Amino acid sequence: MISKGRHPKNSIAQALDGAREASMVVTEVHKGHRWGVVRCACGADFAVWSTPRNADTHAKQVDRFVAKHRACVTEQTGEFEEG
Known part of the structure; x- marks a missing residue:
C-alpha cells in the first residue's frame, strides 16, 4: 500500500x-482521476x-512546470538562484 502523500x-x-x-x-486532493495539485508561489497550479x-510523460510535465516556475519561488523568497 502507498503511504499517504505519495503518488x-x-x-x-x-x-x-x-x-x-x-x-x-x-x-493531495482526490477528485475523480485527479490525485492532487502542485502549486507555485505565483498562484499557478498543475x-x-x-x-x-503514460506515467513517465506525466512526470516530465511536472518537471517542466517546476522548471518554468522555479523563478517565481525564488522571487517570493527573495533568494537569488544562478543559472
Missing part, C-alpha cells in the same frame, strides 16, 4: 519530490493525475 507511480512520485524540494506546495496514460 502510486514511482516516476511521478520522484517528480513530486523534486517539486517539494523546489519549495512548491504539493497537495493538476496531477492518479492514472495517467
Whole structure:
C-alpha cells in the first residue's frame, strides 16, 4: 500500500519530490482521476493525475512546470538562484 502523500507511480512520485524540494506546495486532493495539485508561489497550479496514460510523460510535465516556475519561488523568497 502507498503511504499517504505519495503518488502510486514511482516516476511521478520522484517528480513530486523534486517539486517539494523546489519549495512548491504539493497537495493531495482526490477528485475523480485527479490525485492532487502542485502549486507555485505565483498562484499557478498543475493538476496531477492518479492514472495517467503514460506515467513517465506525466512526470516530465511536472518537471517542466517546476522548471518554468522555479523563478517565481525564488522571487517570493527573495533568494537569488544562478543559472
